[in-house]
Amino acid sequence: MHLEEFAEGKSILHNLDPRVKIIVFVVFSIFCVLAPGVKLPLFFLFYSLALLFIARPNTKAFISRLAMANLFIGIVWIFIPLSYKGNTYLALGSMNVSQEGIQYAVSITLKSNAVIIGTIALISTSSAFRLAHAMLHLKVPKKLIILFFLFYRYITVVHEEYLTIKRAILLRGFVPRTDIHTYRTFAYMVGGLLIKSYERAEEIYKAMLCRGFGGSFPLLDHFRMGHRDALFLLLSILTFFAFWMKS
């Protein structure tokens, strides 16, 4: 499983302190969610596009993710201009396309893409483990972080087991259809995965106890906030305020 596509890179954004990136992202998304109208969301989209230009993620992966995320926005575009009450912009037979409806759909589209691109540029450019480590510094409960650590660590392991079971089922000539036999087979697959995971977890806990687990993992490497991080934090927050003042 290739999971952290966007975290593989060498840009300035990839190397910033993840704690700073998380704080900037939180402020950015709060401003963006609260932004009314069209102009302000557009400014925030420019900001995230600028970050994207710095981060330079894999183009193919980026476009496919963005297209996927805009699928829902597409559905909104089909429904909202027709059902939103407001001044008629265009009459199609008995249906009215309202001006306010279009404005609302544009606003949603801008905000949505701004936050998604912001997520890719700021959050997805750090590895999941570094993000979890940063969350620990940002006072997220330790238990949640340990839970995340083991959960993420074992996804690839469980996925391997899934592939093994799937291969065995295919070798026996299984063809998925819409019938009870298919659903029962999928259920037994899931059941098998759950039991294997449950048994593995027992072994994991024993191994953790052998290594002296007492409710936390020792941390070996530490973040250091440098001039670059401070500058990025300052510039970003100032930009957000400037956007807000301008509109």
Added chain:
Amino acid sequence: MHISEGILSPKILLAGAVLSAGGVVLGLKKLKNEDIPKAAVLSSAFFVASLIHVPLGPASCHLVLNGLNGILLGWTAFPCILLSLALQAVLFQFGGLTTIGVNSFSMAMPAVISYYLFRTLTHKGKKLAFLAGFLAGSLALLMAALFVGLALVETEKSFSPMVGAFILMNFPISLVEGVISGFVILYLKKVKPEMLT
């Protein structure tokens, strides 16, 4: 079933975040240190299971299994589902980080409700256990769709026709979820009954 970024109103986002935070705190409180690995690796299994696509007539749907998740994990479903959704938002941009409160609540609250309604029923005979799994699976999915729909309609009334279509679409999917959850419960009962006690 994840609402993407930029759509919901700040009020709804805040409500979702507060409700989810409450559920997560409660779930973590109930989670003993010795049960952390179980909750974590079971969540990995649910994450992998959600990648499985099941045929449904000419289309296909991916498994959600939040009802089953609730029966096995109880209140711990809250932190586990939150982490799963956070990971999907960061790695695949499914759902989103600003909507994580609303999305986690819509999936995890039905999971917890299934836990209270159907967990003891799984200890009964085979038929009742299957029924418990079926109801947990299908109702949890429908409740999740309902919560998501509610969040959209509360944001903007004109979402109503879209939400109506969305909930209708979830009925056939809920049957598939129900049947599969029912069979999973039977399988666990036969092979590893201590997972359900």
